Amino acid sequence: MGKGGEDYGKSEKVGFEFRDKIFPAWAKDVKECEENFQVSHEVGLSTSEVQKRLGIHGYNELEKHEGVSTLKLILDQFSDTLVRILLAAAIVSFVLAWLDGQEGGEMEITAFVEPLVIFLILIVNAIVGIWQESNAEKALEALKEIQSEHATVLRDGRKVRNLPAKELVPGDIVELRVGDKVPADMRVLSLVSSTLRVEQGSLTGESEAVSKTVRAVPEDTDIQGKKCMVFAGTTVVNGSCVCLVTQTGMKTEIGMVHSQIHEASQNEEDTPLKKKLNQFGELLTMIIGVVCALVWIINVKYFLTWEYVDGWPENFKFSFEKCTYYFEIAVALAVAAIPEGLPAVITTCLALGTRKMAQKNAIVRKLPSVETLGCTTVICSDKTGTLTTNQMAVSKLVAMGLRPGTLRSFNVEGTTYNPFDGKIEDWPVGQMDSNLQMIGKIAAVCNDAEVEKSENHYVASGMPTEAALKVLVEKMGFPGGVNSQSSSDHESILRIFPHPWISFYFSCIFFYKP
Structure with a gap:
């Protein structure tokens, strides 16, 4: 969050762009801000001007990125090498059991116990993973609730109360009171009370409410030093004021945080646990493949025979039944060598860890991330709202x-x-x-x-x-x-x-x- 805040007003994503240029409202006095945004704090914007700017800047809301489809979530659960080996073993076991039943004339349920158990383990493993990741995605959507839903706005010289916050545009004159959630990034024009304090710990990590003024600050000031600005998603805890909207939607500070979260979710690296499991799966695949091939080759003489005539092998005889029998033996060895319960045990342990973290309001998007946290040796974190709840109580x-x-x-x-x-x-x-x-x-x-x-x-x-x-x-x-x-x-x-x-x-x- 801090990184996004430091870039405020220094990149092409921010600053007022009504005239194709960046306007650092925090570094200008009130009169200059009103002139730039072509608005008067006594009248506000006209309805026609609001519609015009709404067409340029869009609604004041965070973008709704397409969520991960259910099909992709299901396929992701089978991306581990070990899980794929189990799936292949289960399919082969099922096919062989089916062929044996057709040849023998009877279909015994006991022949399908092993493949069915493996399938059941994989299904449960996938369900737990999908359930956890779906819940995490829904929880991340809660970031949008940080935005205010309504605002008191001055338009056409009249005060409009409970206006949907998504209809705000740059240049709107907004009134803030104690308890209000700031609906957009805004420049403070005047204080109605003697002081104004805003709780912006969710954005900057500051432990105490910050006093705001109308005085301009240098243009290169970071987000913490912009005392004449209030930011979307923060809360007024003391006083009241009149403000000028400078940024809306994804161009606000909270919008940039939202973008960073989305970008980070698109570039995920494998956790140490997943890397080790994949390495183990690849090694196991190689060993099992060699063992099965050796077992089958050693028993070739039992299902493939021939005679030597003049020093050359002739009269080849092949027994499909015996070939299938020894192939089943090789597959049985492979299935026996595969730790069927390992994926289920790992998923269960990670799910239990995730559940405990969820009770502490910690969101885990991917189950293996729990193990990654366990490998962490140093955590660099702010205090307020992270290690503490930013709540007071009389003792x-x-x-x-x-x-x-x-x-x-x-x-x-x-x-x-x-x-x-x-x-x-x-x-x-x-x-x-x-x-x-x-x-x-x-x-x-x-x-x-x-x-x-x-x-x-x-x-x-x-x-x-x-x-x-x-x-x-x-x-x-x-x-x-x-x-x-x-x-x-x-x-x-x-x-x-x-x-x-x-x-x-x-x-x-x-x-x-x-």
């Missing part, structure tokens, strides 16, 4: 004691945004004094984060610290929750004042309804 609550000059503390269980994940130890449920109630009230209302359930887990919008405080209030157990009548019906937020220059400080102005 201890300290409040004034019941007597002057004393303190009391409560340990808080749980590490996720799920309010039912753990509880507060020794908590006076239903008997909170005024001090604990005030702590809970401040944590709930002096807070612009939101926590909501999404499918089987809870997600937060806003600063992770603020979200952790919201979860704490739920665990404290206020009657009616954090949106109870005591706080929601009697008070409303007039304005929020985040103070990033003062650590751990946040203030709000409320209107109180008696």
Whole structure:
């Protein structure tokens, strides 16, 4: 991802191309940006202009590359040399069993046990591989969910809410608020709040939300230094602003990441395990071929006889039945030498490893990749979102004691945004004094984060610290929750004042309804 970010604005894939040239919006002031994109932040684009630019740049969405067909997935499962040897042995065994049954006049099921068992092993092996790779391909499609679905846009002088994000074009004026997912790469035109902070760890790996401004930066600045730009797929965690769309679709930063993933998937090398299995299969094929040929040649005299007349062999006699019999012996030796269970054991072990990794939200596209990870000695990785989840949780609550000059503390269980994940130890449920109630009230209302359930887990919008405080209030157990009548019906937020220059400080102005 970092590589794609460093190239932003330095290659032909990026920069505004409305006039067949690259326009580095991050290095220009607001007025220059508006002039270049031929738009006013007070009016926005006209409907006709939007249609014109939509025809030039296309929809604001990631390309849908053709997935791997089911037939190709099936054929890929039989690409290993060892699997091909097993398949050939099974086919030959089946044909010989069939011929024996026709010659003997009876078809005994026992004659087909060996080839059927081999076929069953290969089928199960292929099913497991196809199932795993199909699931991985579907999981990779989740990258597209990083894109925003809707946006608030100014067009024809009117504010259009919930516009499908795919209809955005370069030059659109977009309004962003806390919790919004940025729908495209955009230049910040003005701040509505005193500050603006964006969580862009999914793109740059930065552990903390980044403060954004309207001030231009040098043209050769890397992605982390572009403080006047917000990028598609990132999230506004604090403040609100008005922005100008500069790039859409595959020309955005997340679009370049998507392209890199697709290119990498097209150029896959064999893993160490697959290389060793192929080498073993080739060696086994050579050894089995030599042994079978020797066994058959040694027994030639039993199915091919001749007489010498005047020193020359004549009167050749050939017995097809005996020839087939000794050929079966050679094939039986070959099948016995092939480790039929090896592919199944390897696939099962890799599938179990993949399953454990899936429980930790790790996507494995190819089963042999699990073994490759096991051979890895050094892993270079960023921290946030990779080694950590970029989530905060309250671990201890300290409040004034019941007597002057004393303190009391409560340990808080749980590490996720799920309010039912753990509880507060020794908590006076239903008997909170005024001090604990005030702590809970401040944590709930002096807070612009939101926590909501999404499918089987809870997600937060806003600063992770603020979200952790919201979860704490739920665990404290206020009657009616954090949106109870005591706080929601009697008070409303007039304005929020985040103070990033003062650590751990946040203030709000409320209107109180008696």
